[in-house]
Amino acid sequence: MVSIIVTHKQCLLYLKDCLKSISEQEFKDYETVLVVDDLQDDPQEFQAVIEEYKDKVNLKLYYLEKKTGVAAARNLGLDKAQGEYIYFLDNDDYIYDDGIKKLLNIMDEDTDMAYGRIQGTYQGTVTFEEKRDLEKEEENLAQYDFNNPLEAKITHYRRLERLTVLGTLYKKTLFTDNNIRFNEEQKYFVDVRVIIQIMCAAGKIKSNVEAIYVKRHHNDRYNNPAIEQTPKVDSMPYYFLAVDNAKKAAEGHKEIQNHLDLIVAKFVTLTLVQKLRWNTEEEPCWENEYFDELHKRLKAMDLKHLNKKYIFWLEKPVMKAMAEGDREKVRKTGNRLLAKRKIKRMFKNKWARNKAVALHIFNKMPIKNNYVVFESFMGRNYSGQPKYIYEYMQEHFGNQYTYIWSVDKRGLKIPGEHKKVKRSGLRYFYYMNRSKYWILNMKQPLSIPKREETVLLETWHGTPLKRLAFDLNDVVGGVSNYKDKFYRQKEAWDYLLSDNPFSTEKFQSCFMYPKEKILEYGYPANDPLYAPDRDERAKKIKEKLGIPTDKKVIMYAPTWRDDNYYEIGQFKFDLDLDVNRLEKEFGDEYVIVLRLHYLVVEALDMSKYSDFVVNGSSYDDVTDLYLITDILITDYSSVFFDFANLKRPVLYYTYDLERYRDVLHGFYLSMEEDLPGPMLLTNDEVVDAIRNIDRIEEQYKDRYEQFYNRFCCIDDGHATERVVNKIFQSEKELP
Ligand code: C2G
Numbered sequence: 001m002v003s004i005i006v007t008h009k010q011c012l013l014y015l016k017d018c019l020k021s022i023s024e025q026e027f028k029d030y031e032t033v034l035v036v037d038d039l040q041d042d043p044q045e046f047q048a049v050i051e052e053y054k055d056k057v058n059l060k061l062y063y064l065e066k067k068t069g070v071a072a073a074r075n076l077g078l079d080k081a082q083g084e085y086i087y088f089l090d091n092d093d094y095i096y097d098d099g100i101k102k103l104l105n106i107m108d109e110d111t112d113m114a115y116g117r118i119q120g121t122y123q124g125t126v127t128f129e130e131k132r133d134l135e136k137e138e139e140n141l142a143q144y145d146f147n148n149p150l151e152a153k154i155t156h157y158r159r160l161e162r163l164t165v166l167g168t169l170y171k172k173t174l175f176t177d178n179n180i181r182f183n184e185e186q187k188y189f190v191d192v193r194v195i196i197q198i199m200c201a202a203g204k205i206k207s208n209v210e211a212i213y214v215k216r217h218h219n220d221r222y223n224n225p226a227i228e229q230t231p232k233v234d235s236m237p238y239y240f241l242a243v244d245n246a247k248k249a250a251e252g253h254k255e256i257q258n259h260l261d262l263i264v265a266k267f268v269t270l271t272l273v274q275k276l277r278w279n280t281e282e283e284p285c286w287e288n289e290y291f292d293e294l295h296k297r298l299k300a301m302d303l304k305h306l307n308k309k310y311i312f313w314l315e316k317p318v319m320k321a322m323a324e325g326d327r328e329k330v331r332k333t334g335n336r337l338l339a340k341r342k343i344k345r346m347f348k349n350k351w352a353r354n355k356a357v358a359l360h361i362f363n364k365m366p367i368k369n370n371y372v373v374f375e376s377f378m379g380r381n382y383s384g385q386p387k388y389i390y391e392y393m394q395e396h397f398g399n400q401y402t403y404i405w406s407v408d409k410r411g412l413k414i415p416g417e418h419k420k421v422k423r424s425g426l427r428y429f430y431y432m433n434r435s436k437y438w439i440l441n442m443k444q445p446l447s448i449p450k451r452e453e454t455v456l457l458e459t460w461h462g463t464p465l466k467r468l469a470f471d472l473n474d475v476v477g478g479v480s481n482y483k484d485k486f487y488r489q490k491e492a493w494d495y496l497l498s499d500n501p502f503s504t505e506k507f508q509s510c511f512m513y514p515k516e517k518i519l520e521y522g523y524p525a526n527d528p529l530y531a532p533d534r535d536e537r538a539k540k541i542k543e544k545l546g547i548p549t550d551k552k553v554i555m556y557a558p559t560w561r562d563d564n565y566y567e568i569g570q571f572k573f574d575l576d577l578d579v580n581r582l583e584k585e586f587g588d589e590y591v592i593v594l595r596l597h598y599l600v601v602e603a604l605d606m607s608k609y610s611d612f613v614v615n616g617s618s619y620d621d622v623t624d625l626y627l628i629t630d631i632l633i634t635d636y637s638s639v640f641f642d643f644a645n646l647k648r649p650v651l652y653y654t655y656d657l658e659r660y661r662d663v664l665h666g667f668y669l670s671m672e673e674d675l676p677g678p679m680l681l682t683n684d685e686v687v688d689a690i691r692n693i694d695r696i697e698e699q700y701k702d703r704y705e706q707f708y709n710r711f712c713c714i715d716d717g718h719a720t721e722r723v724v725n726k727i728f729q730s731e732k733e734l735p
Contacts, residue, residue, distance in 0.1 A: 002030040002100055002169065003081030004057075006089050007073040010040035011224055012049050013473055014092040014216065017125045019049070021094035023056040027101040032057040033077045038067035070227065071182035071190040078175055086170045092216045092226065093166070094125050102211035103169040112202040115153065115168040116211025117146075122219045124473070124663075149205040153195060155259045158266045158310055160239060161228045163246075164191045165198070167213030174202060188227060188235040189242035196256060197249045220470065220483045222512070232271070236290060239267075240297075262306045264297050268322050269315040273334030295325040314340050354429045355447045362433035367453045370401045371435035377442060377461070377598045379408035379423035383621035384441045385459035385497060385723075388524035391416070392720040393728070404431045412620070437727070443489045450492040457727055458493040459524070462638030463503045463711055466559075466665040468510040487512070497723065499523045499641065500711045506668055519726060522719035525623050529645040530717030538627040545614055547591055547628070554586075554690065555616065555629040557595040558653070559637035562664045566601065573602040576655050577633070578683040583612040585687055593625055597637065631693060633686070636660055636667070640676070645712045647704065649697050650677035651689050657681070676700055676707040 004022055008015055022032055039046060053059060062080055064073045074088065085107070087100060103114040144156040157163060174180065178201040182190050199205075218226040243260055250256040272294065303319055311319075314337045321329035346353040372393070374386040382405070390403060394416040403418040406428055414420065421427040432438070432448045441461045450456055469486050490496075490511045498504040498520045507513050528534060542549060560571045573596055582592060594606065595616035606613040616625050622639065626632075632643045633651045640650045652675060654660070661667060671679060677700055680686050689696055697704075 001083035002085040002087055003033050003083035004030055004087045004089050005033045005077035006091055007035045007070055008091040009037050012041050017094050018091050019053040019057050024097040025100050026098050032059045033080050035062045035073040035077045037064040037073040069187055071184045071186055074182045086172050088165050094214050096212045099211050102208045106206045106208055111204045111206050112174045113168055113170045114206045116208055118167040118213050118215050120215050120217055122217040146207055146209050160189055160263050163195050165195050186238055188238040192242040193245040193249050196246045200253055258305050261301045265319045269318050276331050298323040351424050354426050358429035358433050362430050367436050368434045369436045372401050372437040373404045373431055373435045375406040375440045379406045380598050381620045382412050382414050384461055385524045386439045386441055388720045389439055392724050455494050457495050459497040463499050463641035464506050465638055465667055466636055470512050471510040495519050500714055521722040522714035524720035526642050526645050526715040527717050527720050528623055541624045541628050551591045552630040553593055553628050554590050554631045555593040555595055555625055556633045557639045558635045560597040560599045571600045573600045575604055579609055587612050641711050645715050649693055652679045654679045655681055676704040
């Protein structure tokens, strides 16, 4: 029998994935020894998970009474384990269904341990399994020699926290015969000594690259940090303890001891030098405290014996200076090393080059109080709140301000006197650094730190239906440090615009943003929906798009799918709507404006339907399209919150509702109860709804009214004025 030892403290969502993966093991003769240490979850919810899985995973549940941490929890697990084999699985990780079987298959009488591969992710099981990237797996694999246990488990790694007991099947006797236990004094880095003891004590060791353990990187270090995301200032004391104990355990194994030295020396060049750069007398960095300790250790080391394969030539002088204990020299040689890394990046990457110039030159020039940078959807459009704020300012302030538009394609047509800068170009960095105001509707790049004097108005771009940012568990299709970055980005916002009380409430949680800085003024981009001349405007827009005046307009404006992409930020879209059928049914009365989300790069070929389908995707401003739309079909896009200001019918084509709700996002509203229109799951239902649109309007009349009162209660055609008055007048300093 295999005893799978799981330790748990918090995060039921991850624990569920973990237990599910155990329940799906092809090899069935196992017990799950779950040791709970200092439970942080709701006890009832925890109990419900236990009830769900207790039979499915042959669960033995233990509580660590003294709540003394993961080392003690694992030891208790070892004490209670009844199996002949041991497998450690952390509560936030999971294994593939053949993981245990593949390791067990290679175990024989003289083999003490069999290790598989550890693969990193920051996503849940369902999404991850579907997205297994085989090419990437091969690439990762090529990094180290899988037949060399010492290399695969120890000497390949340059950071202490990478030395781990996970992903490996052990004979229990390896622990009991050699009296190997986790050191309970050790709060962090608990694996280090144990894995080294194991490597030294084990007889035959085997491996199977196909046995995969998935280690989850926590994407929210603020609300649910992984142990290894503990701030170094807290974990550092345990760092040296772990190294010392591990070195002792490696007595007689020179290669391992040297590697532990290398890890400490690398700590100086990878981590310490970066921090020392910002070290000042007023604000000394915590790493200073460890300077003497690191000096002592490097002095005692035989630097010549460190594995040269892992040392870059510019690291050597830093290590040497550290051994001499010369602070100034460490700083200087360290800066040289950092500069070299930076220059390398600058050569490879234009953005890095511009960033460096900006930091050293533009950032030091005085702020221009009359410069305002505008950007909509990362420079892709001339639209959204920034457009309407800009136009209002043009009209009311004229050339009192200098208006700068950041665009990602030079072709964008923008009226009025302004400067256009290409996002990421040197001029973009220049103006971003010198402008007093940034008016943006998406997140700003972190590589341009906002200066203290700069006022950043984050207008955002919609009332949230889909859960966002810190309210999301996993960020499918995003990048693993999405939340880390988001945290820093939102910290720089001076104001955040909100369209209604609902958004104000949700923004506080999803962006971890304080209510005092939220301006609940309505959306400038919705002002035209209340303009007295909106019908005339609509006529002109129809003309511009070549839509005959006698035709009514159905706009199909779906959102993007996080898991359907070519690469990050470049999303695909599969058109599920049966355009052919719609043309046959409604071609005489309607045209369809097909409006894909700005993140979707798919260019759907609609040339067959040139009389019926109008390309709305390349049209800049969706507000214009609302004005000409008689029926909106959308799905989970926030477009309907804005469109509802017009009180015209909305249909929801939600053919993939379950997946979208349960795997990709989750919603803040009940799709069944709160929406002002019906959810349609098939093309038949869509056709039927369009045919009977009057009946649907009647049916949803009350709900629409409630919806309007809840979400469109602030927009009144004067949002722009309110915003501009607040941002530009309140400071009472027209330039
Ligand atoms: N949009 C558009 N055309 C679409 C979809 C969206 O022009 N087919 C624009 C609209 O201005 C909409 C905004 O993009 O208000 C946001 O679109 P969503 O589909 O809701 O998607 P997302 O960008 O994920 O934003 O709080 C809102 C959320 O951030 C959602």
